[in-house]
Amino acid sequence: MKKIIYALAFTATAFGCKTSQSTIAEKEPVIATLDLVNVKDDKVMVTVDPGKINTETIIFYIPKTVPGTYSTSNYGAYAEGLKAYDHKGNELPVTAYDENSWGISNATRLDKVTYWMNDTFDVDGEGGIYSMAGTNIREGKNFLLNLHGFVGYFNDLTEEPYQLEIIRANDLYAGSAFDLAQSSEIRAGVTKDIFRANRYFEVTDNPIMYAAPDTVSFKVDKMDVLLHVYSPIQKFNAQDFKPAMEKMITAQKDFLGAIDNTDKYAILLYLSATPGEGDAARFGALEHHTSTVVVMPEEMEKERLNESLTDIVSHEFFHILTPLGVHSKEVHYFDYNDPQMSRHLWLYEGVTEYFANLFQVNQGLISNQDFYDRIQEKIAVSQRFDDSMSFTEMSRNILEDEYKDSYYNVYQKGALIGMALDIRLRELSNGEMGLLDLMKQLSEMYGKNKPFEDEELFAVITELTYPEIGEFLNTYVSGTTPIPYNQFFKKVGLEMREGQLPVDYFLKDPSTPFITIGETGEIVLRDDVELSTFFKELGLQGGDVIKSVNGKTYNVQNVYDLIGDSAKWTVGDAIAFTVERNAEELQISGEVVEPMSTGKRLVEIMNPNGEQMELRHSWLKS
DSSP states (O other): OEEEOOOOSSOTTSSOSSOOOOOSOSSOOEEEEEEEEEEETTEEEEEEEOOOOOSSOEEEEOOSSOTTTOSOOOGGGGEEEEEEEETTSOEEOEEEEETTEEEESSGGGEEEEEEEEOOSTTSGGGGGOOGGGOOEEETTTEEEEOGGGTOOEETTOTTSOEEEEEEEETTOEEEOSSOEEEEEEEETTEEEEEEEESSHHHHHTSOEEEESSOEEEEEETTEEEEEEEEOTTOSOOHHHHHHHHHHHHHHHHHHHTTOOOOSEEEEEEEEESSTTSSSOOSEEEEEOSSEEEEEEETTSOHHHHHHHHHHHHHHHHGGGIIIIISOBHHHHTOOSSSOOOOSOHIIIIIIHHHHHHHHHHHTTSSOHHHHHHHHHHHHHHHTTSOTTSOHHHHHHTTTSHHHHTTGGGGGTHHHHHHHHHHHHHHHHTTTSOOHHHHHHHHHHHSOTTOOBOGGGHHHHHHHHSOHHHHHHIIIIISSOOOOOHHHHHHHTTEEEEEEEEEOOSSEEETTEESEEEOTTSOEEEOSSSOOOHHHHHHTOOTTOEEEEETTEEOOGGGHHHHHHHHTTOOTTOEEEEEEEETTEEEEEEEEOOOOEEEEEEEEEOSSOOHHHHHHHHHHHHO
């Protein structure tokens, strides 16, 4: 998962317009039905038929935790009126054990379970659930079906085949990587779509977004890519993002080379029109084996949105390496209501994030310096966390209160672990082997259907590489020793040097803003931090109280609007500030300039030796 703080080429039903040939074993499936036509009070009726039950009692679950989020979500809290029925339509006794589980008596007579499911976007704060893992019900307009938020399961039946039946209006189409087994009109204006899965995990691993047809597709090598967009006020359409997505995924496939873990991939992009007002407000993406759900604000400008999508979707796409191709038993046999977490978040999320940045410099999408700046920012952010914490211990206990706040560091230090490991591998192999080569070997050894033993991974990696790599993993990943970044930078001819570096308009680095809040809630330029070139060129000074920018008033109540609005500024645009200085109101206007500030920056050394140059080239370009 990646989160941030801030006319059809295909039928939109899936990756093809014809009925697919099912590969599901000929066993009686669990049948789950979602009725998207008869929506009641913004809720959807869900029916789950388990088939024949041979036990007197059975437990029905709705997931508490789902893969990729590493947090407790309690989707069962959104279910209402859960009932169990026998084949004659009589109710069976149901006992609620907690928010996510229900015991059913006389289960040998059980025909089905029914319940009304609410969506998470409507709930205040979305119940703490990340929007990209959430659900949306907007009758006649949009149904964002992260299926773990709708479809439950019975104990001991998660490895049985599933049949998902979705009843929908004819004018709504499904964007998904889920193979459509059958689609037929069951009455005027209403169609039933049928999808089949080998096990419950495949249901939750295949999100579907039903909306008006706004879909484009393209082919990268032998892989079909689907982009399905929902833009409530129709500010954007799928074609707006196709060039950037096609360029990015083409570069990723070139970077991956012989690795070919999937022949299809779906990008489901939900744009939030009114963040926090009954709509999604937490932006980012959630990975799945052959797709990703992306949630972003519709108010963003096209250029910025495309930039953000490149960073976010590239991260999710690289999950085809891990945990798709390489994962432990804890991931493969995920327990949605009593999860045992793997030790290897550094691999699943950290290495994935590292590759999402490395491929961009490798394929010429960003410059070397852009890449170094990203690495430097990750170091700065990671040092806000406990740098001596064992990463494997943190990962194994990520759901516990003591460790859960460290999750964001997975995208920071986790990526830095990947970087340092990559450099060390290339050094030991004289540039012949890097981290991507190791991932290729692990993918061939395991693959999506063969998980590894969690505690054996380091020994396997050591056997495939060098004893020194085992020492690295035990020292810096499972151990408590901070990574000596400068030692690794020296190997590739980099150093931290004083100079001018680009910064955000109101943020020098992740922990140093240029503004603060005054005693009465006003926004004040700090006088204890050197201001950037943006403020200096305009003639603004430390201590100035910012009253308005371009006619819009700002204070503590909407300070985040100021940050968001600044993301839309372009160098050369006219800009006007109203500030208060020494009790006098001033009008200050000029042009937007690129904000730069003095500080240490990770740069290439002046005169690298041949060994440093060769290792750097191997690291960034081979």
